Amino acid sequence: MPALEPTDVIGTITWLGHVPHRKVENYVDGAPLTEMPLSFAGLEGEVHAGLTRPSCSRVLKQYKRNTEIRNVRQLSIVSAEELAEIAADLGLEAIDPVWMGASVVIEGIPDFTHIPPSSRLQAEGGCTLTVDMLNMPCQLPARTIETARPGHGKRFKTAAKGKRGVTAWVEREGVLRLGATVRLHVPTQRPWRAPVAG
Numbered sequence: 001m002p003a004l005e006p007t008d009v010i011g012t013i014t015w016l017g018h019v020p021h022r023k024v025e026n027y028v029d030g031a032p033l034t035e036m037p038l039s040f041a042g043l044e045g046e047v048h049a050g051l052t053r054p055s056c057s058r059v060l061k062q063y064k065r066n067t068e069i070r071n072v073r074q075l076s077i078v079s080a081e082e083l084a085e086i087a088a089d090l091g092l093e094a095i096d097p098v099w100m101g102a103s104v105v106i107e108g109i110p111d112f113t114h115i116p117p118s119s120r121l122q123a124e125g126g127c128t129l130t131v132d133m134l135n136m137p138c139q140l141p142a143r144t145i146e147t148a149r150p151g152h153g154k155r156f157k158t159a160a161k162g163k164r165g166v167t168a169w170v171e172r173e174g175v176l177r178l179g180a181t182v183r184l185h186v187p188t189q190r191p192w193r194a195p196v197a198g
Helices: 082-091 137-147 156-160
Strands: 002-016 031-033 036-040 053-054 067-072 075-079 104-107 120-123 128-134 165-170 175-176 181-187
Touching: 002 036, 002 156, 002 175, 036 128, 053 181, 075 082, 075 128, 082 156, 120 165, 137 156
Parallel strands: 075 104
Antiparallel strands: 002 031, 002 104, 002 181, 036 175, 053 067, 075 165, 120 128, 120 181, 128 165
16 A cells, blocks of 8 residues: 555746855855756765764754764755745845755745655656655854845744745655656655643
């Protein structure tokens, strides 16, 4: 019995980017790409590439900082629609995906940041990304936006809450291309019901 079901929800890749190892601390840098060849380790030369990674603040309740763990955040994927909402909240015409440290921008998938963990985004040609979880807003994009557009970055964490996109890892190698479509596949399990306290 399949554990994942393909949906009729199709998105389009509107931007691809490469975030190199940081030359300047506390600032996000990057460059757009027209195609992205992905191995099981992610995008070669990218700051978040690798089969494993040192643990960070996101998993401090599970591991001491810099513990070697599986890398399930090889890519940062954001929604074109949610970027537009963040920009409007910040009083900007647009958000440059580079400021966000984005790897991929996808248009056409509603409520993108909240697609279920373990969903798959399968591109034309078969390259498949597994969603880990939502990406929490952090100060690096805020500082980058403030540098690029003074007076607009300080409210980033508030404006981007629940709209920061997701982190993902490569389940099937392949090439992502600008303008290609991706289909959303979701787990078949029901949502978890937390036990009632008391």
